[in-house]
Every structure is written in structure tokens, then in C-alpha cells.
Amino acid sequence: MDGFQTSLPPQFHESSLDIVTNSLPDKFTDPRGVYLESYGCQMNVNDLEVVLGILKSAGYHVARADRPEEARVILVNTCAIRDNAEAKVWHRLNYFKHVKRKWREKFVHSASAAAAAAAAAATASAASATGLPPGWLPPPPKVAVLGCMAERLKEQLVAGDSMVDVVCGPDAYRDLPRLLDEVEAGQPGVNTLLSLDETYADVSPVRIASNSISAFVTIMRGCDNMCSYCIVPFTRGRERSRPISSILGEIEVLAGQGVKEIYLLGQNVNSYRDTSEGSTFGPISNTLSSSPPSSSSYSSSSSSSSYSSSSSSSPPPPPPPPPPPPPSSSSSSPPPPPPPPPPPPPPPPPPPLTRT
Numbered sequence: 001m002d003g004f005q006t007s008l009p010p011q012f013h014e015s016s017l018d019i020v021t022n023s024l025p026d027k028f029t030d031p032r033g034v035y036l037e038s039y040g041c042q043m044n045v046n047d048l049e050v051v052l053g054i055l056k057s058a059g060y061h062v063a064r065a066d067r068p069e070e071a072r073v074i075l076v077n078t079c080a081i082r083d084n085a086e087a088k089v090w091h092r093l094n095y096f097k098h099v100k101r102k103w104r105e106k107f108v109h110s111a112s113a114a115a116a117a118a119a120a121a122a123t124a125s126a127a128s129a130t131g132l133p134p135g136w137l138p139p140p141p142k143v144a145v146l147g148c149m150a151e152r153l154k155e156q157l158v159a160g161d162s163m164v165d166v167v168c169g170p171d172a173y174r175d176l177p178r179l180l181d182e183v184e185a186g187q188p189g190v191n192t193l194l195s196l197d198e199t200y201a202d203v204s205p206v207r208i209a210s211n212s213i214s215a216f217v218t219i220m221r222g223c224d225n226m227c228s229y230c231i232v233p234f235t236r237g238r239e240r241s242r243p244i245s246s247i248l249g250e251i252e253v254l255a256g257q258g259v260k261e262i263y264l265l266g267q268n269v270n271s272y273r274d275t276s277e278g279s280t281f282g283p284i285s286n287t288l289s290s291s292p293p294s295s296s297s298y299s300s301s302s303s304s305s306s307y308s309s310s311s312s313s314s315p316p317p318p319p320p321p322p323p324p325p326p327p328s329s330s331s332s333s334p335p336p337p338p339p340p341p342p343p344p345p346p347p348p349p350p351p352p353l354t355r356t
Contacts, residue, residue: 033063035071035141036208039089040079043265044147046216048077049205051146051173056206058177064208068099071141073180078149080235086149096143097163103140142183144168144176148235151192158188170221170236171195194237201246207257215259219247220266236267243276 034052038044055073056062065071074096079085144166145157151169158164165183168176169192179189199221207215220241223232251262266272 031061031063032070032072032141033061033065035065035068035074036077037075037092038077039085040077040081040148042216042263043218043267044077044079045208046205046218046265047147047170047173048075049208049216050200050203050218051075051077051176052206052208053203054173054176057203060177060180062206068096068141074141074143076143076145078145078147080148080152080231089145089149093143093145093157093163096141097161100140100143139184142166142180144180144189146170146173146176148231151194151235152231154192155190158190165189167192169194171198173200174198195240196238197240199240199242201242204253205250210257213259214261214263215254216263216265217247217250217254218242218265220269220272223267224271225268232267239268239271241266241272241274244274 034055036048038048052062061072068074076089076092076096078089142165143163145164146168147170150157150167154167157167166176166179166189168179168189171194172191175191179191182189200218220239222237222239223230224239226233247264254262
């Protein structure tokens with residue numbers, strides 16, 4: 001996709017990261033991108049693409065940064081299904097805390113005036129080349145925790161030692177630009193409200209792997225099963241499905257970009273039901289199979305079950321041959337042998353011995 005780069009402009013790699021000022025540029029002109037990490041299911045990857053689409057619509061530069069030190073925003077999409085997944089996220093958050101502390105030690109508490117002056121001169125030259133305000137230097141990256149772990153832990157993530165700047169639940173991604181603006185104004189950004197109807201059907205995702213022939217499309221969100229061992233209904237909310245028209249529209253766009261394999265995602269895809277058009281999962285699979293984009297295949301998956309169906313221009317394979325008929329009975333065949341006689345009854349037990 002145009003503008004989806006893979007690295008930070010070279011002028012911001014070394015000397016321009018030595019000091020920081022409080023003068024922030026507009027989000028339209030900040031050249032730094034977004035650093036992404038995702039843990040858990042495939043749907044978390046697709047959610048990050050939705051988040052990038054929301055940030056792009058809000059005017060943020062969504063070029064992908066290769067390192068967290070080079071990013072304006074660090075997005076961590078999390079999983080709360082198992083404790084091991086949360087432990088990995090806590091480990092990474094500690095590292096991001098170290099990155100932010102290094103920025104403060106290097107930019108705010110630097111005692112070397114000569115190094116600061118040299119960095120300021122280099123940054124002024126870089127700013128003039130990129131159209132940034134004179135004297136502007138990039139601030140520390142903002143850490144945003146998204147997804148199921150954010151929904152489960154909520155304010156615990158932003159309490160204490162400023163490890164996390166933004167906590168955003170799975171149904172609050174539209175509010176992420178406002179939450180980031182609040183953080184830049186000095187306020188923590190937290191929104192973990194669940195929704196009964198949010199499907200992000202009108203959001204155009206920004207594909208992370210733009211050159212891949214495979215892509216994810218979310219068709220439903222949430223779960224109503226309320227299994228005693230599962231936290232998904234409490235972190236993803238109630239079931240709701242996207243309209244079929246929006247799903248087909250997104251698939252047509254992906255097919256136009258050269259995508260040949262599409263995964264239909266949801267917490268429980270077998271419960272898909274488009275209430276706006278009175279449809280169920282059967283009609284959507286039939287619709288995709290009857291009039292698909294050329295050379296495309298579809299697969300649907302959830303955390304507990306999956307199936308796939310492929311479409312092609314070749315005719316369906318012939319049915320298997322019928323089994324051979326059972327041998328017919330004939331009057332000339334000998335009758336079956338009679339059953340064996342029953343065994344004789346056992347002899348009676350001997351009389352008991354008595355004393356005389």
C-alpha cells in the first residue's frame with residue numbers, strides 16, 4: 001500500500017535523537033511511524049490492521065517502524081486466554097519502559113551541552129528537509145496496550161510507574177486517536193467499554209503484509225457461549241456479526257490487490273448471523289462460492305473450530321462409484337445349518353456332610 005514504509009527516515013536515526021523539546025509537530029507532519037506487536041490469535045493481527053486504518057483516517061503517519069525506539073506510537077495487541085501470553089506482554093512492557101527511561105536520561109537529563117548543541121544543529125537541518133518546525137525533536141514513543149489483556153486489567157496497566165500510556169479495549173479502537181491526544185496533553189488514556197454492535201464494518205484496514213497473497217477478514221466479534229473455563233465473553237463482549245455486503249465489499253478490494261486466499265475470522269464463526277439482512281453463515285459461504293473474485297479461496301476459522309471451502313473454474317469431481325450389491329439369494333443354494341443344541345444342564349451339587 002502506498003505510504004506503508006518499512007523504516008524511519010535516516011535523518012532521525014542517530015544525532016537527531018539526542019535531546020527533546022516540548023514543541024510537538026502536527027500529527028500530519030510527524031515522520032515517525034508505528035511499531036507493532038501482536039500476541040494471541042489471528043484476529044489480533046487483523047485488529048491491528050483495523051487500528052492502523054483508524055489512525056490513518058485520523059491523520060497519523062502509519063508507516064511501520066522496525067524498532068520501538070524509532071516509533072511515535074508502540075501498539076501492543078494482547079491476549080488474555082492463558083497466563084503465559086500475559087507474562088510475555090509484561091516482559092515486553094518492561095522493555096518499553098526501559099526505552100522510555102533511556103529517552104529521558106538521554107534527552108532531558110543530559111549534562112553534555114556540546115552534544116545537545118550538535119544534536120540541535122543536526123535536527124534543525126533534518127527539520128528543514130522534512131518541513132518540520134525549527135528546533136523540533138521527536139518525543140519519547142507512546143505505549144498503547146490493546147485487546148483482551150487491556151480489557152481484563154484496565155486501569156492496572158496505567159497505574160504506578162507510567163509503563164503504559166494508553167489502554168484501549170477491543171471495542172474502543174475508534175477512540176484511540178483521542179486517547180493518544182490526551183496522553184500528549186499529559187492525561188492517561190483509558191477506554192475499555194464493550195459494545196453490543198461495534199464491528200468496524202466501515203473501517204478500511206491497512207494491511208500489515210501488503211505483499212502477501214493471504215489476508216484476514218473479520219466477519220463477527222464476541223461470543224455468547226459463556227463457557228465456565230473461558231474469558232472471551234468478558235474480554236470480547238457479546239456476539240455481533242458484520243453485514244454480508246460489507247464483507248463482500250472488503251473481499252472485492254482485497255482481490256483487486258492480488259489477494260488469493262482470504263481467512264474469515266471471528267471468536268465463533270459458526271454463530272455468524274447477519275441480522276440486518278436476515279442471513280446466516282450458510283448464505284455467506286454460498287455467496288462466496290457462487291460469485292467469488294477470480295482465483296480466490298476462502299477459509300473460516302475460530303478459536304475452537306474451522307472449515308474451509310475453495311472455489312475454482314473447474315467442474316466438481318465425479319461422485320464415488322456405488323458399492324457393489326449384496327449377493328442375491330438363490331433357491332439352489334443349500335439351506336443354512338441348524339443351530340447347535342443347547343448344552344446339558346450341570347449336575348446337582350453333592351449333599352452336605354453331617355456328623356454322626
